[in-house]
Amino acid sequence: MYLKDFSLPLCCAPDTETRDKASGYYLYDTQEMTSALEEGPSQPSLSASHGKVWGAPLHNILLLHGSKDLKTRVCKMAVWIQAQQLQGDALHQMQSLYGQHFPIEVRHYLSQWLEGQLWDVIDLENPQEEFKAKRLLDSLIQELQNKAEHQVGEDGFLLKIKLGHYASQLKSTYDRCPLELVRCIKHILYTEQRLVREASNSSSPVGGMMDSMSQKYQQINQAFEELRLLTQDTENDLRKLQHNQEYFIIQYQESLRIQAQLTSLTTLPPADRQLREPTLLSKRATVEAWLTREANTLQKYRLDLAEKHQKSLQLLRKQQTIILDDELIHWKRRQQLAGNGGPPEGGLDILQSWCEKLAETIWQNRQQIRRAEHLRQQLPIPGPIEELLNDLNSTITDIISALVTSTFIIEKQPPQVLKTQTKFAATVRLLVGGKLNVHMNPPQVKATIISEQQAKALLKNENTRNDSSGEILNNNCVMEYHQATGTLSANFRNMSLKRIKRSDRRGAESVTEEKFTILFESQFSVGGNELVFQVKTLSLPVVVIVHGSQDNNATATVLWDNAFAEPGRVPFIVPDKVLWPQLCEALNMKYKAEVQSNRGLSEENLVFLAQKAFSSSSINPDDYRGMTMTWSQFNRESLPGRNFTFWQWFDGVMELTKKHLKPHWNDGAILGFVNKQQAQDMLMSKPNGTFLLRFSDSEIGGITIAWVAENPNKPGERMVWNLMPYTTKDFSIRSLSDRISDLNHLLFLYPDRPKDEVFSKYYTPPLSKAVDGYVKPQIKQVVPEFTTTNPDPAANPTYMDHGASPVVSHPPNYGIYQPMSDSILDADGDFDLDDTMDVARHVEELLRRPMENQWSGQQS
Numbered sequence: 001m002y003l004k005d006f007s008l009p010l011c012c013a014p015d016t017e018t019r020d021k022a023s024g025y026y027l028y029d030t031q032e033m034t035s036a037l038e039e040g041p042s043q044p045s046l047s048a049s050h051g052k053v054w055g056a057p058l059h060n061i062l063l064l065h066g067s068k069d070l071k072t073r074v075c076k077m078a079v080w081i082q083a084q085q086l087q088g089d090a091l092h093q094m095q096s097l098y099g100q101h102f103p104i105e106v107r108h109y110l111s112q113w114l115e116g117q118l119w120d121v122i123d124l125e126n127p128q129e130e131f132k133a134k135r136l137l138d139s140l141i142q143e144l145q146n147k148a149e150h151q152v153g154e155d156g157f158l159l160k161i162k163l164g165h166y167a168s169q170l171k172s173t174y175d176r177c178p179l180e181l182v183r184c185i186k187h188i189l190y191t192e193q194r195l196v197r198e199a200s201n202s203s204s205p206v207g208g209m210m211d212s213m214s215q216k217y218q219q220i221n222q223a224f225e226e227l228r229l230l231t232q233d234t235e236n237d238l239r240k241l242q243h244n245q246e247y248f249i250i251q252y253q254e255s256l257r258i259q260a261q262l263t264s265l266t267t268l269p270p271a272d273r274q275l276r277e278p279t280l281l282s283k284r285a286t287v288e289a290w291l292t293r294e295a296n297t298l299q300k301y302r303l304d305l306a307e308k309h310q311k312s313l314q315l316l317r318k319q320q321t322i323i324l325d326d327e328l329i330h331w332k333r334r335q336q337l338a339g340n341g342g343p344p345e346g347g348l349d350i351l352q353s354w355c356e357k358l359a360e361t362i363w364q365n366r367q368q369i370r371r372a373e374h375l376r377q378q379l380p381i382p383g384p385i386e387e388l389l390n391d392l393n394s395t396i397t398d399i400i401s402a403l404v405t406s407t408f409i410i411e412k413q414p415p416q417v418l419k420t421q422t423k424f425a426a427t428v429r430l431l432v433g434g435k436l437n438v439h440m441n442p443p444q445v446k447a448t449i450i451s452e453q454q455a456k457a458l459l460k461n462e463n464t465r466n467d468s469s470g471e472i473l474n475n476n477c478v479m480e481y482h483q484a485t486g487t488l489s490a491n492f493r494n495m496s497l498k499r500i501k502r503s504d505r506r507g508a509e510s511v512t513e514e515k516f517t518i519l520f521e522s523q524f525s526v527g528g529n530e531l532v533f534q535v536k537t538l539s540l541p542v543v544v545i546v547h548g549s550q551d552n553n554a555t556a557t558v559l560w561d562n563a564f565a566e567p568g569r570v571p572f573i574v575p576d577k578v579l580w581p582q583l584c585e586a587l588n589m590k591y592k593a594e595v596q597s598n599r600g601l602s603e604e605n606l607v608f609l610a611q612k613a614f615s616s617s618s619i620n621p622d623d624y625r626g627m628t629m630t631w632s633q634f635n636r637e638s639l640p641g642r643n644f645t646f647w648q649w650f651d652g653v654m655e656l657t658k659k660h661l662k663p664h665w666n667d668g669a670i671l672g673f674v675n676k677q678q679a680q681d682m683l684m685s686k687p688n689g690t691f692l693l694r695f696s697d698s699e700i701g702g703i704t705i706a707w708v709a710e711n712p713n714k715p716g717e718r719m720v721w722n723l724m725p726y727t728t729k730d731f732s733i734r735s736l737s738d739r740i741s742d743l744n745h746l747l748f749l750y751p752d753r754p755k756d757e758v759f760s761k762y763y764t765p766p767l768s769k770a771v772d773g774y775v776k777p778q779i780k781q782v783v784p785e786f787t788t789t790n791p792d793p794a795a796n797p798t799y800m801d802h803g804a805s806p807v808v809s810h811p812p813n814y815g816i817y818q819p820m821s822d823s824i825l826d827a828d829g830d831f832d833l834d835d836t837m838d839v840a841r842h843v844e845e846l847l848r849r850p851m852e853n854q855w856s857g858q859q860s
Helices: 034-039 068-083 088-095 104-109 111-116 127-149 153-174 178-202 208-267 270-338 349-378 385-406 452-459 548-564 580-595 603-614 631-635 646-666 676-683 736-742 755-762 836-848 851-859
Strands: 026-029 061-064 408-412 417-419 423-430 444-451 470-473 476-478 480-482 487-500 516-526 531-538 543-545 577-579 628-630 690-695 703-710 718-723 780-782 801-803
Touching: 068 111, 068 178, 088 178, 088 208, 104 111, 104 127, 104 153, 111 127, 111 178, 127 153, 127 178, 153 178, 208 270, 208 349, 270 349, 270 385, 270 548, 349 385, 385 408, 385 531, 408 516, 408 531, 417 548, 423 516, 444 452, 444 470, 444 487, 452 516, 452 531, 476 487, 487 516, 543 548, 548 580, 548 631, 548 646, 577 580, 580 603, 580 628, 580 646, 603 646, 628 631, 631 646, 646 690, 646 736, 646 755, 676 690, 676 703, 676 718, 736 755, 736 780
Parallel strands: 026 061, 417 543, 780 801
Antiparallel strands: 408 423, 423 487, 444 476, 444 516, 470 487, 480 487, 516 531, 577 628, 690 703, 703 718
């Protein structure tokens, strides 16, 4: 067993090691590691050895002799062991996961147990799962108590007390809310795995993308460090200014006292006045000179501080632009592409940590600016500082407003094809809510559906109050703070669109091209009502349907919008035409996601689609690279000679493959995107009985079998035959693999693979013997002109023939239905299987009847 990116505690290393010369791996005996692994490292450590175990690279460790269970346990401990090797900011992020809500010592001493539990099976949004969470909490407490009881010695005594205290603490914290414990631990484990994975990727040669990402993250963290130092510097300067100003005021009071003494000399006799006056005048002159100098110094301090604050705010704006306009926008774009089947947009933990750092730094600078303003009011000194402070205060307010409004985001989008009277969900999150203590007075979020025109008006700040385009039930939700993860979010779980109000459509636009959006809005205050924010955010475009038959056209609208929307666009403008390679990328992404396959569309597949889309015969991919496809060509205008659009045909292929053909597509058994002429050219060079599977050109969601065989009308001549397409309706009766098994004339899957080698693992097992005198009927497909004697009857028992259609089959006349036509081909040379289902059901129904009634009816 090879363990990658894994190190063992130093106490686990054997006294001796050997190295396999061929593989370069170090060999360790797991029997010597068992006790050490079960006990775990003796002390928690966040500075474990980096990449070496007695000189062995992490990726060069091989376990020998150990049981499978032990190797499994070793792998499970790998996350925590690797987490202890994190460095720099990653280590800081990992440490910040722990606190009173979940001590790091508990993670350390129960690492194996924690990583072995099935935390993911618990649905945190389902209150009925609370008993499972309670059971895990009780188990965790018991594990801690057991670990405490086994501690011995002086150090063990202290650890015993500490672990017992943690057991009591966790019980009191989570006994009434065990689901929060599960949420907390899931968050910790997920974040640790992500940090370890990122650290591993950055040190591996997996491409430069992770390196560039790490470099970008490093630059962001360096900027935060610079901001921290600047903020600390201005804090020190502000304290120094305050101290100097307080001393200035004291000296100013002293000057007033001297002046009062000088005034009082007028009441004294001349001799006494002449004796005391020079001393007081000298002292007054000295103090006034000092006050003049110090006033200039204070003014300089104030201006210097204001300049430093200006520098801080410039850096804050730059950092905020990078995080909000780059990173957050990229996350939203990934979220939009995920709606087309792209990779998941990823978690928000890093973004939230950055936004919280921004909020904290902004708030510290805002408080400093306000304190500077207070000092200015306390001691007004003529100069430009008043205007400077006003500008700084206005700028910092703008910055924090932009941060708060931009971080009110939709974490989980509502469905983009939204059917009326159907329950749907969405989650809204405020990334800086926890840091700004918004949860102290939890705000309420309201959801409203609005039209494209209303969304445009909203972004122009036009008055759209109380405007909506429909009625959503359960559209109000209070934001909840999850202490374990530090997230403030509103989870709309049971919304339902009761009705929709459509606008007047333009030109050829159909109802499935009309776009709406869900508007989420809320209001809250921060800083003791110092600032009040009204926040709004729009969902991705939503197409409203009232019937399932509208789904495919609505999906086309969503696909086009998600793929080709530009950041910052006016709602919801998309280009009317796009380059063919751009559309290919979107189609491939959607296809892989819908079929749930890593096998996407090949270049040959895309050429076939281009031929279909542009009615072209060119097989050169370069011919299509500069071509554009309009929305009308995509899903308004029917393909030449057909009654369906390009998208409707493609969507039918996806649906059929997703529901019935996925394993065969993944196996590479389906060529699919091949036209009839191409299939003929490919098969004519192959032996008789060679066949291939291709998607039907003439029918939505159909697949046909093409095979090469002798022409019965011209002995010695061969031709390619095409079976009428199968659809979902056909495969609901008998699977593709069973149908191929039924047809004995099909021998080799193109180019030369024996069909049983490819499909046998999907064949339906033979039926069991009769029970209580009844035999269950089963349908078998035949093409009569190609029916051959089965060489192995035991392997494939003969069932009642399942005729392809009246124009294909010549079934025996049992008196059940009339003999069929002699013609086996239609005008195009295709077998007609349209009536297969009706015939099959009729036969099956007759076979279920008592035999004596069935035959007596025929005899009469």
